[in-house]
Amino acid sequence: MRKDINIVEVAKKANVSIATVSRVFNNSGKVKESTRRKIEQIIEETGYYPNILARELAEKKTSLIGMIVHNMTGEGMPRAINGVSEVLIKRGYNLLIACTNGVFENEQKHFEIFRSKRVDGIIFATDKFLTAHERMIKKLPIPVLSLLQVTEKENIPFVSFDNYRFAKEATQKLIELGHSRICFIGGPESSVNGLERFRGFTDALKEAGIKINKDLIINGNFHVEDSYHKMKVILDRNRDFTAVITINDGMAIGAINCLEKHNILVPDQVSVLGLDLTVLASTSRLKLSGVQYSYETLGEKGAEILLNLIESEDTLFDKYIVPYDIYLRESVSCRSKSFKP
Amino acid sequence: MRKDINIVEVAKKANVSIATVSRVFNNSGKVKESTRRKIEQIIEETGYYPNILARELAEKKTSLIGMIVHNMTGEGMPRAINGVSEVLIKRGYNLLIACTNGVFENEQKHFEIFRSKRVDGIIFATDKFLTAHERMIKKLPIPVLSLLQVTEKENIPFVSFDNYRFAKEATQKLIELGHSRICFIGGPESSVNGLERFRGFTDALKEAGIKINKDLIINGNFHVEDSYHKMKVILDRNRDFTAVITINDGMAIGAINCLEKHNILVPDQVSVLGLDLTVLASTSRLKLSGVQYSYETLGEKGAEILLNLIESEDTLFDKYIVPYDIYLRESVSCRSKSFKP
DNA sequence: GTGAAAGCGCTAACAA
DNA sequence: TTGTTAGCGCTTTCAC
Numbered sequence: 001m002r003k004d005i006n007i008v009e010v011a012k013k014a015n016v017s018i019a020t021v022s023r024v025f026n027n028s029g030k031v032k033e034s035t036r037r038k039i040e041q042i043i044e045e046t047g048y049y050p051n052i053l054a055r056e057l058a059e060k061k062t063s064l065i066g067m068i069v070h071n072m073t074g075e076g077m078p079r080a081i082n083g084v085s086e087v088l089i090k091r092g093y094n095l096l097i098a099c100t101n102g103v104f105e106n107e108q109k110h111f112e113i114f115r116s117k118r119v120d121g122i123i124f125a126t127d128k129f130l131t132a133h134e135r136m137i138k139k140l141p142i143p144v145l146s147l148l149q150v151t152e153k154e155n156i157p158f159v160s161f162d163n164y165r166f167a168k169e170a171t172q173k174l175i176e177l178g179h180s181r182i183c184f185i186g187g188p189e190s191s192v193n194g195l196e197r198f199r200g201f202t203d204a205l206k207e208a209g210i211k212i213n214k215d216l217i218i219n220g221n222f223h224v225e226d227s228y229h230k231m232k233v234i235l236d237r238n239r240d241f242t243a244v245i246t247i248n249d250g251m252a253i254g255a256i257n258c259l260e261k262h263n264i265l266v267p268d269q270v271s272v273l274g275l276d277l278t279v280l281a282s283t284s285r286l287k288l289s290g291v292q293y294s295y296e297t298l299g300e301k302g303a304e305i306l307l308n309l310i311e312s313e314d315t316l317f318d319k320y321i322v323p324y325d326i327y328l329r330e331s332v333s334c335r336s337k338s339f340k341p
Numbered sequence: 342m343r344k345d346i347n348i349v350e351v352a353k354k355a356n357v358s359i360a361t362v363s364r365v366f367n368n369s370g371k372v373k374e375s376t377r378r379k380i381e382q383i384i385e386e387t388g389y390y391p392n393i394l395a396r397e398l399a400e401k402k403t404s405l406i407g408m409i410v411h412n413m414t415g416e417g418m419p420r421a422i423n424g425v426s427e428v429l430i431k432r433g434y435n436l437l438i439a440c441t442n443g444v445f446e447n448e449q450k451h452f453e454i455f456r457s458k459r460v461d462g463i464i465f466a467t468d469k470f471l472t473a474h475e476r477m478i479k480k481l482p483i484p485v486l487s488l489l490q491v492t493e494k495e496n497i498p499f500v501s502f503d504n505y506r507f508a509k510e511a512t513q514k515l516i517e518l519g520h521s522r523i524c525f526i527g528g529p530e531s532s533v534n535g536l537e538r539f540r541g542f543t544d545a546l547k548e549a550g551i552k553i554n555k556d557l558i559i560n561g562n563f564h565v566e567d568s569y570h571k572m573k574v575i576l577d578r579n580r581d582f583t584a585v586i587t588i589n590d591g592m593a594i595g596a597i598n599c600l601e602k603h604n605i606l607v608p609d610q611v612s613v614l615g616l617d618l619t620v621l622a623s624t625s626r627l628k629l630s631g632v633q634y635s636y637e638t639l640g641e642k643g644a645e646i647l648l649n650l651i652e653s654e655d656t657l658f659d660k661y662i663v664p665y666d667i668y669l670r671e672s673v674s675c676r677s678k679s680f681k682p
Numbered sequence: 683g684t685g686a687a688a689g690c691g692c693t694a695a696c697a698a
Numbered sequence: 699t700t701g702t703t704a705g706c707g708c709t710t711t712c713a714c
Binding site (some may be wrong): 004047049050051052053057062064073078079081085086089094095098099106112113115117118223225250253254257260261280282283284285 | 388395397413418419420423427430436437438440447454458566591594595601620621624
């Protein structure tokens, strides 16, 4: 940090006290018009910038929000950050970001760093909310909001999607269309939200009285290529199905690519539906069917709730579930014809 | 900010001076082993955290890097941020992020906010580097590094891709394969890097003695759907071409979708090559041909150069061009057969 | 080894 | 209106 001119020097040059300079800068208190102009002129000339660090130290408020994310490179997180960012800026806050790659030690370290940095609040987005996380958070003297993870039991405010519900509802739509033998290409076991979606899927089947066929279920890792291979694995073990649900849109595309490679027509023979439609969905030749929700809204709501908590000094437990839409489009058809050999 | 225990109270409880506590916390100076342990115990018991704000004020160093990005939601920026973030953490810095949506006033405001926050340096990623940007930056007492924009004339350090060169080279590859009637679906005019790519394209043609046909050139906005329509526009005005180059991978996919819809075979009749291959490319059924480079490296290099500048107090003008690879894969064929009507 | 005290640059209560 | 002054919590000489 180079040497900057400070308030004392400005005051000296303007022949006033530092208090007056402070008042001018903050538009607080009354200052005679002529002195105000004088001071403003000096500020202009000298290129003076107040040192916000000192102000924050004095005010005990940083207007800084820390955000800890496990992964920046998905389709959703950048959008969520965008949403957060927008609300923060509007309300005079700044965003401190840390990327942890899901490593617990990194997360822990950043809770401490953020605490030391005296951020006013923290937005925490992780893959799996652990009891250890809860303990860390409970120790902090500032509000922490969980993004993407429901934390009912822990009484920690959160904003998330209702993964269980939309997966169930989407499955029901397929069932209504006459499908009963449905594949599920899921996420990794470590993803709580992935498991929730799977639970929604199986519950929908159960409630419809459809037996669950393990041949048609497989885990994946969210990626297009992986889905291609997983679809192939399923094809190799059982071809008696008429629909596929995938954990996200990339995997829907991977599945479609695989099916078409094997001369299975989508949606004539197999319908495909992806949960979590993002920009990837737009690359599909077929208009993809599936569940869509706004990550921007996720971020915006998260930021709003957190700021409200901070500014009201309430210790309220607040939460919000972002709504979703289900689209049935080109990749889904009413009653797919069998392609059984 | 709630009331936290501070150094004075710790000192009191330990019956030592605050200077000693400070020494313990920073491992600076000599402290007798027994007093050190005593103090550490008190720190443990009280859950004391040093107020980094105060330290920063005293030390005149925040270990904070500001990053101003115009757009968070592309494929590349999150990866670049990841790269930046990784280097910063490794070297003990934190990342302050601002999203401007390309609005000049927002950019300006954040340069000021960051300056006031006393960040140690700024990484600036914009679409178009203006003289006004240069003026702002020159006024700042801290180093600013331009990401994605070359700033030769301004003597501002930068890390970027060589958009001109890779576009030219990719075009030359197509020419070598026997293509001469090549479409170009470009970016918006506001994107300097898009224009550079276009310049590379036209120069390659010129140098090969190929006349430029305006029918085959069109601007777009980087998006898949837009590319679909732009490809259609070209098809409507001129079908005498054997290859298409698009400004990015999403547009390559859009173009392919359009061609196939019109029963034009890729790559048998038309080869398609996309600049800037990202995760979108992986959704294509055909392995996409094109230029690929690492946004992670972009971010890492940017952070490294900036930190070096900060820590050495040099005012060196430093720069780095991230290398690229050109892949010719399924979407390109040697000499496409004509599909002219 | 340890402590006292002078900053760091600002805000805000109180006085004038 | 304006100025004086006591913090905010830490680092860092300089004595002891």
